[in-house]
Amino acid sequence: MTDTLAQGALPPKANFEKTIDGKKTDLYILKNAKGMEVAITNFGGRVVSILVPDKNGRLTDVVEGFDSVKGYQDAPGPYYGALIGRYGNRIAKGKFTLEGKEYSLYINNAPNTLHGGKVGFDSKVWDAKQIDSATLELNYLSKDMEEGYPGNLKATVIYTLTNDNGLKIDYTATTDKTTIVNLTNHTYFNLNGANGGTILDHKVQIFADEYTPIDPTSIPKGKNDPVKGTPFDFTQPAVIGSKIEDKNEQLTNGKGYDHNFVLNKPSLDSPVAIVVGDKSNIEMQIFTQEPGLQFYTGNFMNGQNTMKYGAKDNHRTAFAMETEHFPDSPNEPKFPSVVLKPGQVYKTTTEYKFSVAK
Ligand code: GLA
Secondary structure, eight states, X not given: OGGGSOTTOOOOGGGGOEEETTEEEOEEEEEOTTSOEEEEETBTTEEEEEEEEOTTSOEEEOBOOOSSHXXXXXXXXXXXXXXXXXXXXXXXXXXXXXXXXXXXXXXXXXXXXXXXXXXXXXXXXXXXEEEETTEEEEEEEEOTTGGGOOSOEEEEEEEEEOTTSEEEEEEEEEESSOEEOBOEEEOOBOTTOTTOOOSTTOEEEEOOSEEEOBOTTSOBOSSOEEOTTSTTOOSSOEEGGGTXXXXXXXXXXXXXXXXXXXXXXXXXXXXSEEEEOTTTOEEEEEEESSSEEEEEOOTTOOSOOBOGGGOBOOTTSOBEEEEESOTTGGGOTTSOOOEEOTTOOEEEEEEEEEEEOO
16 A cells, blocks of 8 residues: 555545544545645644645655554654644643643653643544635644643634645634643655655755754753854755754754744745755745744654655654744743633644745
8 A cells, every 4th residue: 555656646535534533534635726736634634745846847745644544643753744732842841830820731752741742633633624625624622621731722723725836724723711822733844755865955944043942851941042153044045964963062952953943024925934855846935923933854753654655754854844832932931922811812824835946
């Protein structure tokens, strides 16, 4: 099954038609007028495939993922393609205080909690409604105290494939008790195509003059540092692998790039980051309203999983760019707030837009 799928083909829908936790899962296909296609499953709201034309016009799948829902169930940890919640990224020691009350979360990334806890939004079955050929609506109700977070949180995520080859993700959420929320998507990209080798020769530009340095457990130290003169300077396009092995305390702490960049200007009109695949010339621009971008270079990928096209998830064969609020924000009063109160609406949009680089 896995190795018969030809690069650029979508996995069989039947591989996603299951019942998990009493709910139906499926594979939803979005198409646009340009021939681009995106496949998403409501198991964890995961982006399974994104087919875009490369420099020769050949449809190329730029997502590292599985060709069955079982693949995603069996490998929850790396969060392949998933929607992440209730809190994307880490919270130090799994503890935070809200309105004078301390809350404790599950420690799944010792000594911290990561990406929502034991069973985050990435492994929940979302209620799915395909609105039209290019739009999928997903809904999930996270009950009061699920994974230790207060308040019934109603989350809605709308994936839209635009006619200018953008995959737009609109997130909204409301709560009935004061809570914290930080939603993101954890797609692993290889712009040379899934099974396209390492991403070390991809070119990256991130419009961020500062980043949040981390301690050895990947928790920010509470102050921003300038990227200038460091391997974190992507203000001009730079090849990912050019400095990744530099002797640098921050690269050691992250085991490569696994850091939050403080975006100069979150925007839906001008990109916050641009990545180009060296072999395909496929360019991805990222637009977001979020203040931060976690750039992760697949440092924990270790070849344990066999994925679409027979690809092994080998070290650094994909990267993620998670748009979000900063890690450990609930414990860092100086960081932009992640608190959501009853009556407020959490609303944020991110778009990944594809083209062929000039
Ligand atoms: C995020 C984290 C990484 C890693 C991956 C999943 O990107 O920042 O440290 O946990 O998720 O493996």
